[in-house]
Amino acid sequence: MVNDDMAREAGKQAAAKLDMPVSRIRRCLEPGPIVLVSSAWQGETNIMTMGWHTVMEFSPSLVGCVISAGNHSFRLVRESGECVINVPTTALTDEVVGIGNCSGADVDKFETFGLTPAPALKVSAPLIRECHANLECRLADDSLVDKYNFFIFEVVKAHVASSPHYPRTLHYTGDGVFMVSGKIISRRSKLRPGLL
C-alpha cells in the first residue's frame, strides 16, 4: 500500500524541466489542453482550472484567455497582473477535476490537492511543480477584461519537462467529460519550408 502510494505520487512528478524559448510555446498550448492557472496576490495564492485559451502571437509570445470574474482567481490575477499557466498531464486528472470543483475562497488548493508551489523566475505567482510545463505570464492587455473577462498575457519565461516530448494531456469537452491526447502524426515532409 505504501509502495502503491509512492508509485502513484512518483507518477505525478514531472521530469526535470528545461527552458523553452517563449516563441515556441504553441507546442504546449495550441493542441488545446486544459490548464491550471496559478496566481498570487498579497500573500494569498490560488489555482484554477481553465479551458478557454488561445495562442495569439509568437513574438512577443501572447496568450489570450478567459478568467471569469466569478472565479476567486480573477482578483489575484487582475491585481497582480501576473499568473502562471501550468499544463497538467493525465497523472493529475483527479487534481484538475477537484480544483475546478471548489473555490479558493474556501480552501488552500496547493495544500488540499498536494501540489507543490515552486518559485517562478520572473513573476510572483508560483509554478506548480507537478505539471509538465509552466509558463510565466505578465498581463499585456486588459482592454477586453471588463467586457469579456478576456486577458491577454505575454509569456515571459517557459519551463517544460524534458520528456515526454508530447505529454498525455486532458482536453475538456464540457459535461464532466475529457478527451485524452492520442497518437502523434507528422506531416512535416508535406509542409512548404515557409511554414516550418
Added chain:
Amino acid sequence: MVNDDMAREAGKQAAAKLDMPVSRIRRCLEPGPIVLVSSAWQGETNIMTMGWHTVMEFSPSLVGCVISAGNHSFRLVRESGECVINVPTTALTDEVVGIGNCSGADVDKFETFGLTPAPALKVSAPLIRECHANLECRLADDSLVDKYNFFIFEVVKAHVASSPHYPRTLHYTGDGVFMVSGKIISRRSKLRPGLL
C-alpha cells in the same frame, strides 16, 4: 481500385447533421482541434486552416480567433463580417495540411481539395459538407483586429454530425506535427451540480 477510391471518399463524408444549440458548441471547440474557416465575399470563396481559437462565452455563443492579415481569407472575413468554422476529422488530414500549405490567391481550395460547399442558413459563407461540424459565425467585435488580428465571432447556427459523439480530431503542435484526439474519459460523477 475504383472501390478503394470510393471507400476512401465515403470515409470523408460526415454523418447527417443535426442542429446543436449554439450555447453548447464548447463540445466541438474547447478540446482545441484544428479547424477550417470558410469565407465568401463578392463571389469569391476561400478556406484556411486555423489553430488559434478559443471559446469566450456560452450565451451569446462567442469564439475568439486569430486570422493573420497575411492570409488571403483575412479580407474576405473582414469585409463580409462572416465565416463558418468547420471541424474536420482525421479523414481530412491531407486536406487540412494541403489547405494550410497554399494560398487562396492562387487556387480555388474547394475545387483543389475536392470539398463540397454547402449553403449556410444565416451567413453567406459556405459550409464544408465533409466536416464533422459547421459553425456559422458573424463578426461580433473587431476591436482587436488591427492590433492582434483577433476576431470575436458570435456563433449564430451550429450543424453537428449525429455521430460519432466524440470525433477523431487533429490538434496542431507546430512543426508539421499533429496530435490526434484519443480516448474519452468521464468524471461527470465527480463534478458538483453547478458545473454541469
